[in-house]
Amino acid sequence: MTDIEDRLDRIESELAIQRLASEYCHGADRRDLDRFLAVWAPTAVWQMSEDVRYEGLEAIASVVQAQWRTFAQYVHWTTNHTVWIDGDEARGECDVATYVRLHSGRWVRTGGTYRDKYRRIGARWLIAHRDASTRLDIDPIPDESEIRLRLDDV
DSSP: OOHHHHHHHHHHHHHHHHHHHHHHHHHHHTTOHHHHHTTEEEEEEEEEETTEEEESHHHHHHHHHHHHHHOSEEEEEEEEEEEEEETTEEEEEEEEEEEEEOTTSOEEEEEEEEEEEEEEETTEEEEEEEEEEEEEESSOOOOGGGOSSOGGGO
């Protein structure tokens, strides 16, 4: 590739990778499983904590559907997205703020950082690994009576 082609590929790749964060949020928030799963590589890993991880699209679909049953509604905002590209592999980091409405009607604010690994498969960039274990709770976390389904049930 020429220098200009290489630079254009890098710009297009970075934009495509940043869009993954937005599509992840829109798919989750709108409870659109197809849209949510479209950002993940077939063998992706969704890491929730040091010892809780889900591998593959079927497991990831089960977890997000359990979240949808657990919480009446939620909305995500991602910001400060940084990306480092190395050929067909990349890594990135973005901060997330989340508002969650419990079935009790109470809203809870939380946030954290997503640390990602991306892979270009064919012409598409996809999330290969998302570490969502860095979390902060702004409001008091819900008690057991406010949660109908625990993610441990998945």
